[in-house]
Amino acid sequence: MNERNHFEPVPQDKFHELILTLSLPAGTNESFLYQLHVDALQGVTQFLNEHPANPIRYINPVVLTxxxxxxxxxxxxxxxEEKRAQLEQNQDYV
Incomplete structure (x- = not known):
């Protein structure tokens, strides 16, 4: 498949800086959020490449994240707390 659109994830160290800037609550699972970021960009890339007639050709990866x-x-x-732990393990939630 010829990929016309490809969105690279933010490097993990830069993502960490973003998380620090946002001042998220203590205990926030940064690795979960990073994986969410990576998965979302892969999904956007796949969608845009499989639907070339779609008028949306660019999505800002930082805004999406x-x-x-x-x-x-x-x-x-x-x-x-119990529900939070379950959510992070649930692939359907991601």
Whole structure:
């Protein structure tokens, strides 16, 4: 497959800097968020390459990642510790 669009994940050290800048609550699972970032960019790349007629040709990877972090943290912080642990292991959640 000829990939016209390919989005590279932010290097993990730069992602760590982003997490520090956001001042997320203590105990935030940074590796989970990084994997979410990587998976989302792979999904966007695959979608755009499989649907060339789609008018969207570019997505800002940083904005997408900030959106994902926000949505995850909004939902995640409302849940109990037990539910949080289950969410991070649930592939359907990711």
């Amino acid at each position: 900030l959106y994902l972090i926000h949505e995850h943290m909004y939902y995640y912080l409302k849940e109990s």
